[in-house]
Amino acid sequence: MSRRRVxxxxxxxxxxxxNIVDMGKLIISLSLCAAxxxxxxxxxxxxxxxxxxxxQAKCQGCHRPGxxxxxxxxxxxQTRPFAKAIREATTVKRMPPWFADPHVGKFSNDSSLSSSxxxxxxxxxxxxxxxxxxxxxxxxxxxxxxxxIPQPDLILEVPEPFDIPASGTIEYxxxxxxxxxTEDKWIQFAEPRxxxxxxxxxxxAFIREPGSKWFTDYPVNKPFIPNKGNNKGGPSAYITGFxxxxxxxxxxxxxxxxxxxxxxxxxxTHYTANGKAGTDQSKLGLVWSKAPVxxxxxxxxxxxxxxxxxxxxENFPVSTAVTLGIDVEVLDLTPHMHVRGVATEMKALYPTxxxxxxxxxxxxxxxxxxxxxxxxxxxxxxxxxxxTNFYDNSANNKNNPNPKVEVRWGDQSWxxxxxxxxxxxxxxxxxxxxxxxxxxxxxxAD
Numbered sequence: 001m002s003r004r005r006v007x008x009x010x011x012x013x014x015x016x017x018x019n020i021v022d023m024g025k026l027i028i029s030l031s032l033c034a035a036x037x038x039x040x041x042x043x044x045x046x047x048x049x050x051x052x053x054x055x056q057a058k059c060q061g062c063h064r065p066g067x068x069x070x071x072x073x074x075x076x077x078q079t080r081p082f083a084k085a086i087r088e089a090t091t092v093k094r095m096p097p098w099f100a101d102p103h104v105g106k107f108s109n110d111s112s113l114s115s116s117x118x119x120x121x122x123x124x125x126x127x128x129x130x131x132x133x134x135x136x137x138x139x140x141x142x143x144x145x146x147x148x149i150p151q152p153d154l155i156l157e158v159p160e161p162f163d164i165p166a167s168g169t170i171e172y173x174x175x176x177x178x179x180x181x182t183e184d185k186w187i188q189f190a191e192p193r194x195x196x197x198x199x200x201x202x203x204x205a206f207i208r209e210p211g212s213k214w215f216t217d218y219p220v221n222k223p224f225i226p227n228k229g230n231n232k233g234g235p236s237a238y239i240t241g242f243x244x245x246x247x248x249x250x251x252x253x254x255x256x257x258x259x260x261x262x263x264x265x266x267x268x269t270h271y272t273a274n275g276k277a278g279t280d281q282s283k284l285g286l287v288w289s290k291a292p293v294x295x296x297x298x299x300x301x302x303x304x305x306x307x308x309x310x311x312x313x314e315n316f317p318v319s320t321a322v323t324l325g326i327d328v329e330v331l332d333l334t335p336h337m338h339v340r341g342v343a344t345e346m347k348a349l350y351p352t353x354x355x356x357x358x359x360x361x362x363x364x365x366x367x368x369x370x371x372x373x374x375x376x377x378x379x380x381x382x383x384x385x386x387x388t389n390f391y392d393n394s395a396n397n398k399n400n401p402n403p404k405v406e407v408r409w410g411d412q413s414w415x416x417x418x419x420x421x422x423x424x425x426x427x428x429x430x431x432x433x434x435x436x437x438x439x440x441x442x443x444x445a446d
Contacts, residue, residue, distance in 0.1 A: 045124040046132020047076045054117050055079065056140060058096050061247075066146060068197065068244065074140055076131045083129035087122045097245055097367040101360040108374035109247070149189040149248045152285030154179070156265050159221045161279040164199045164271045171225045172411050175267045176208065178220060179259065186256035189287035190240045191248035192267075196280040201270040201413070202243040205284050206235035210262040220264070235266060237432070238299045238421075239284075245367035251331075252374070255425050256289040257297045272413070295425040297331065298432055302387045302420040305409040309340065309416060312403055314394045318418040321386040325437040328424040329376035333358060335389060336419045339365045339399040340407060343390040346420065351382035363389070365399065365413070376425060382437070387420040 045051070055063070055073045063073040073079045079086075089095040090113055098112040113121075124130070158175045194200035208214055213232035218224045239257060240249035251257075265284060304320035335344035346359040359371055379385075395403045401414045409417060424435065 044130060044132075045120055045127055046130050046136065047079065047124070048132045048134055049136035050120050050132075051079070051124050052137055054113070054120065056138070058111055058113060058117075060140060061148065064143065067148075080129050080131075083125040087125035090118050090121050093118075097364065097369065099362040099364065099367075099369060100371055104357050104360040105371065106373075107371045109370070109372040146193070147191060147248075147285055149191045149250065149285060150287050152189075152191075153288045154181075154185075154286045155283055156286070157283035158195075158223065158267055158269075158281050160223060161195070161281045162223045162269070162271070164196070164278050164280060165273055166275055166277040167273045169412060170271045170273060173223050173225055173267075173269045173271065174215065174218070175223045175269070176215060176218065176220045177265045177267065179263050179265060181259065181261045181263065183261050185259045185261075185286075186289040186293045187239065187249070187259055187286050188251050188253070188256045188289040189249060189285075190257075191285045192240065192242040192282060193285065194242060194269075194280060194282050196278050198274060198276075199271050199278050200242070200280055200282065201272045202241060203270075203282055203284075204241040204268040205239045206266040206268065207237040207239060207259060208264040208266050209236040209260050212236055215266065236263070238301075239265075242282075243368045244365075245369050247370060251289075251297060253289070253291040254294040255297050255331075256293045256295075258428075259286070270411070293428055295329065296428045296430065297423060297425050298435060300385075300422040300424060300435060302385060302422060304418040307409065307416075307418060309391050309393045309407040311405055312394050314392055314396065315342070316391045316393060317388050318391065319386065319388040320418065320420075321384055323437040324379060324381055324383045324385065325434050326381050326426060326430060327378070328426055328435065329378055330373060331376045331423040331425055332370045332372040334368070334370040334421040334423075335359075335361065335363060335387070336368060336417055336421065337363055337365065337389055337391065338413050338416050339401065340391040340393050340397060340416055341365060341389060342392045342397070344387065344420065345390075346385070346387045348379060349384040349386060351380060370421075385422060387418075389418050389420070391416060 059073050061067070062069040063071060065072055071078065071082060093112070096111040096113065098110060100107060100110070156177045156179065158177065162173060164170065190205065192203040192205050194203060214234055215226065215231055217231070218226065237257065267282060267284070269280070269282060271280065300322060302320050302322055304318055307318045309316045333346055341363045343362050344359065345357070347355055347357045349355045361371070391407070393400060393403055393407055397403070407416050409415065426435070
């Protein structure tokens with residue numbers, strides 16, 4: 001039998017050669033994976049380069065000695081022990097406190113953190129909170145000693161310490177302090193400072209102009225608790241206040257509040273006993289406008305004190321409104337409630353019939369925030385400003401002292417308030433009475 005030669009068929013390579021080819025592919029694949037993993041390794045996040053700028057912009061206003069926060073974040077040594085606590089508080093957005101719905105209004109003092117800032121703080125904690133190079137650090141902001149405003153031109157202090165008992169209910173305490181001014185001044189910055197933060201819940205500072213009959217039956221420079229009822233009118237103007245979360249009174253150059261010569265400042269102070277007796281001697285710092293004043297700033301009070309919140313009510317609304325008597329520039333919005341307050345909504349109904357939602361925010365009695373516009377928001381004469389605050393008087397509200405009672409207006413924290421402040425700027429010669437449109441008188445009956 002003869003052998004036939006088969007053409008066109010190549011001999012198969014040895015079996016081990018195929019293994020070598022496969023092994024080469026595997027090595028290349030592993031090399032690429034390793035390179036990818038190395039490239040995906042997160043960069044080191046350090047305190048001085050990455051974390052400190054966030055703290056400077058959003059945290060150090062409170063997290064420094066003498067302010068409301070219980071710890072300072074000015075240095076690496078101060079901040080490092082709280083790295084995990086910072087990650088937790090910022091991840092759940094408990095800190096910095098900011099409650100406005102991001103889809104309603106744009107506010108210049110928005111203290112909330114961006115998603116990238118939150119991620120940076122979390123990564124820093126997860127990486128062991130490395131310090132990094134001190135050369136990467138930018139200097140901390142300069143703060144006036146003892147103040148969050150520029151060094152005051154005038155400091156008014158309550159002349160006598162007030163004794164706060166260890167327990168019991170303390171009615172609002174008032175003190176009339178003369179300014180001693182012999183000429184009119186315009187206030188651009190103002191800041192009340194409690195003498196004892198552990199016992200002072202809030203301070204309000206009012207102006208009593210010369211000739212006012214308000215509180216004329218009470219002594220000057222002596223703390224007093226006024227009698228209930230008519231005390232011959234009210235303040236000439238409201239300047240500012242201190243409460244948890246509030247920021248100092250701060251205006252743009254050219255904006256200011258008038259303080260007439262011979263005026264008094266009336267302090268209203270709310271003390272809350274905490275089981276340990278103490279004393280308080282609060283003060284108020286005022287900074288005069290250095291620029292020519294082109295706008296006078298006033299505060300409107302949107303208030304409803306005729307409500308009854310039923311026992312167990314979970315989301316009970318209380319509303320009020322005012323109509324503007326002239327064109328104004330709205331500077332900020334500040335809702336105020338007590339411990340049952342949970343949310344607020346504000347809107348503007350314009351003379352054209354159009355409406356705009358101004359604010360939708362949660363509310364926390366421990367952080368009473370203002371929502372600021374910069375520049376302000378122009379609103380024409382005839383605009384109706386409406387506010388609705390919501391209250392939770394149910395057992396689900398962990399702050400509720402008693403869900404089984406009706407709740408009405410009152411000074412104390414277990415009572416309630418419906419009071420939203422709106423600061424507005426107008427021409428300096430505008431009289432405060434012109435800000436709110438008064439209802440037209442009803443025609444006389446025939």
